[in-house]
Amino acid sequence: xxxxxxxxxxxxxxxxxxxxxxxxxxxxxxxxxxxxxxxxxxxxxxxxxxxxxxxxxxxxxxxxxxxxxxxxxxxxxxxxxxxxxxxxxxxxxxxxxxxxxxxxxxxxxxxxxxxxxxxxxxxxxxxxxxxxxxxxxxxxxxxxxxxxxxxxxxxxxxxxxxxxxxxxxxxxxxxxxxxxxxxxxxxxxxxxxxxxxxxxxxxxxxxxxxxxxxxxxxxxxxxxxxxxxxxxxxxxxxxxxxxxxxxxxxxxxxxxxxxxxxxxxxxxxxxxxxxxxxxxxxxx
Numbered sequence: 001x002x003x004x005x006x007x008x009x010x011x012x013x014x015x016x017x018x019x020x021x022x023x024x025x026x027x028x029x030x031x032x033x034x035x036x037x038x039x040x041x042x043x044x045x046x047x048x049x050x051x052x053x054x055x056x057x058x059x060x061x062x063x064x065x066x067x068x069x070x071x072x073x074x075x076x077x078x079x080x081x082x083x084x085x086x087x088x089x090x091x092x093x094x095x096x097x098x099x100x101x102x103x104x105x106x107x108x109x110x111x112x113x114x115x116x117x118x119x120x121x122x123x124x125x126x127x128x129x130x131x132x133x134x135x136x137x138x139x140x141x142x143x144x145x146x147x148x149x150x151x152x153x154x155x156x157x158x159x160x161x162x163x164x165x166x167x168x169x170x171x172x173x174x175x176x177x178x179x180x181x182x183x184x185x186x187x188x189x190x191x192x193x194x195x196x197x198x199x200x201x202x203x204x205x206x207x208x209x210x211x212x213x214x215x216x217x218x219x220x221x222x223x224x225x226x227x228x229x230x231x232x233x234x235x236x237x238x239x240x241x242x243x244x245x246x247x248x249x250x251x252x253x254x255x256x257x258x259x260x261x262x263x264x265x266x267x268x269x270x271x272x273x274x275x276x277x278x279x280x281x282x283x284x
Contacts, residue, residue: 012045012062016052020083029054056088073224077209082216094217095224102198105191116183116203123176130169137162 007013014022021027030039032050045051045062060070067089074080075095084090106113140159187203188196199210206214213220219236221227 007050011047012059013050014052014054014059015050018053020079022054023056023083023087026055026057027053029058056084056090060088071218077212077216082212085216085218091218092216093227094213094220095222096198096213096220097222098198099220099222102191105188106197109187109190112183113187116180116187119176119180119183120203123173123180126169126173126176130166130173133162133166133169137166 015032018027029042029045030052031042032039032052034050039052042051045054045058047062060067063070068091070088071091071093072081072084072088073093073095074084075097077094081092081094085092137159140162184203188200191197197207199207201207
């Protein structure tokens with residue numbers, strides 16, 4: 001607005017704060033006398049002034065507020081946000097300018113990302129079937145059925161059948177690997193062809209930076225101006241992140257599953273022996 005300067009936007013201005021010491025140490029504070037350009041040592045802050053140095057404790061004293069009444073907005077996770085959270089217990093917001101580009105890049109490659117996770121899930125299910133077949137084969141080799149009164153010829157036939165099922169399953173998994181490998185290599189290239197997505201490591205892991213953000217930043221966004229959409233009284237709630245044991249793995253899709261992906265019990269028919277791998281009379 002006309003007649004206002006950038007200084008009028010702030011209740012108090014602090015420069016040369018020397019972070020992160022600003023949060024953890026009681027540093028000397030000097031008032032900048034803007035009329036003559038000199039600095040004068042002082043021992044407390046007042047609204048409408050410009051200061052050099054000082055400490056976070058002086059900010060709390062100036063506004064007579066508790067730690068949970070302050071939101072610190074910073075753009076560096078290691079020298080800003082984590083120290084403000086660790087020492088002062090302030091609420092924290094991290095500005096991540098690259099976030100907008102990552103969201104755009106992820107949206108463009110969403111279909112590829114879902115297909116990649118669908119293939120990985122399919123390989124995992126094949127791996128479960130392979131483990132069952134290998135266990136079955138070990139039992140047959142030890143002649144478990146014969147010792148329980150089974151037919152030796154039938155046992156030998158079952159071993160051959162299991163071998164063939166394992167071979168077909170290994171071929172299926174190798175084919176999946178050939179599809180997954182190039183997709184993993186290109187994953188995140190739309191954002192950065194060398195490092196991939198800022199928030200991710202590999203296909204599904206969080207990056208170290210993202211874990212630090214989750215630990216020390218109460219909220220994160222790409223611009224300070226995004227807060228203009230909200231009042232100072234809004235309460236931001238994190239989205240629900242259910243634990244693995246609370247999810248119905250047989251019916252509910254997992255993150256990254258493409259629409260229409262079959263449930264875990266639905267495996268390629270060629271992956272299992274003709275009798276489903278069941279031992280007659282061999283219950284334990």
